[in-house]
Amino acid sequence: MEHHSKVRKFSHSVEHNIGSLLQGDVSMGDMIRIWLDPWLSDVPLRVLFLNLILLENHKGCLTSEMFEVSDIGVVWKWEWKHSAWSGTEEADLLNLYQMLDTFQPSEWNKRILKKVNIFAWQASLNRLPTLSDLTRRNVPVDSTLSKFCSEDEETGAHLLISCRSAGQIWQNISSWCMIAQIYAFTVTDLLSAHDYYRLGRRKKEILYGIILTACWCI
Numbered sequence: 001m002e003h004h005s006k007v008r009k010f011s012h013s014v015e016h017n018i019g020s021l022l023q024g025d026v027s028m029g030d031m032i033r034i035w036l037d038p039w040l041s042d043v044p045l046r047v048l049f050l051n052l053i054l055l056e057n058h059k060g061c062l063t064s065e066m067f068e069v070s071d072i073g074v075v076w077k078w079e080w081k082h083s084a085w086s087g088t089e090e091a092d093l094l095n096l097y098q099m100l101d102t103f104q105p106s107e108w109n110k111r112i113l114k115k116v117n118i119f120a121w122q123a124s125l126n127r128l129p130t131l132s133d134l135t136r137r138n139v140p141v142d143s144t145l146s147k148f149c150s151e152d153e154e155t156g157a158h159l160l161i162s163c164r165s166a167g168q169i170w171q172n173i174s175s176w177c178m179i180a181q182i183y184a185f186t187v188t189d190l191l192s193a194h195d196y197y198r199l200g201r202r203k204k205e206i207l208y209g210i211i212l213t214a215c216w217c218i
């Protein structure tokens with residue numbers, strides 16, 4: 001019984017949040033400040049790369065202003081104050097580029113707020129602060145078992161897919177959107193599930209937004 005009421009409350013919160021999270025055509029890159037917002041990890045780049053931000057001419061610049069997508073992938077347009085790099089600066093720059101390698105601008109969904117997209121992105125990289133992940137990072141937790149079902153370890157995939165509560169939520173969303181059951185084995189599957197439906201581009205985008213928002217609510 002307790003399980004069902006949790007799911008009902010949850011589905012309600014998903015529906016409620018979708019309304020407030022689906023926004024007009026605001027591109028993600030138009031909202032994220034590359035140095036100041038935590039978008040590549042939990043910590044903003046200005047904190048991770050103290051040496052580099054000192055060399056940045058436009059500290060408040062937006063992500064969308066900073067890259068172009070070309071045949072060879074994403075090209076970043078940095079404007080540094082100097083080009084004679086010290087050893088530390090060079091090492092930082094290398095680390096920054098390695099972090100930026102994980103960036104996939106095509107996957108930003110334009111219709112949802114950045115926190116939801118950032119969450120989904122972290123989920124796809126297996127970087128969610130789940131109980132199992134916290135233990136791995138030596139953060140003390142009482143138990144790593146799923147808070148919803150207490151049956152299995154709380155990993156990103158369990159939380160978002162294999163947990164009974166999650167299954168119920170995907171079932172509810174599928175019937176609410178009148179589509180075949182959303183089906184996934186991994187977080188990556190889940191985040192590309194919208195692509196497997198025979199829907200128009202706009203509807204797919206909306207479905208993706210709904211799936212991301214539901215993940216974020218979970």
Ligand SMILES: [Zn+2]
Pocket residue numbers: 146147148149150151152158159162163164165
């Ligand atoms: Zn569970």
